[in-house]
Amino acid sequence: MDGYRISTDINEMDFDVIYQFISTSYWAQGIPKTTMRKAIENAFCFAIFDSDNNQIGFARLITDRATFAYLADVFIVETHRNKGLSKQLVSEIIDHPELQGLRRIMLATRDAHGLYQQFGFEAINAPEMLMQIHRPNVYKNG
Known part of the structure; x- marks a missing residue:
């Protein structure tokens, strides 16, 4: 990751970069x-920065840090893709001591x-066990 670094310090993260990407994402x-x-403030967040300290990637975990985590909002900005940064980001998350x-x-x-x-994620073995309340248009109605 020459020239790049990953941080979990929320105070370093650039909300505008995160919001710009996430608010135009398919999800x-x-x-x-x-x-x-609010989502960022209540999650365990990871950000990637380039050598000029510009945020170029992000991921957040909704987790109790003991038994369960849900990985969400993973992205690398277009200009920094195809450099293996998403792999580095996911690796850092999976290996994080907490x-x-x-x-x-x-x-x-x-x-x-x-x-x-590549990191061991696989399709749900028994999807019939999982349930959800899914509101795909919730951001359009509010």
């Missing part, structure tokens, strides 16, 4: 700024299965 398009800020011993880490992805499979 959270139109998310209100207040909702995104996340060892978790019984389950989950995520949802439309198009990055290959990335996550």
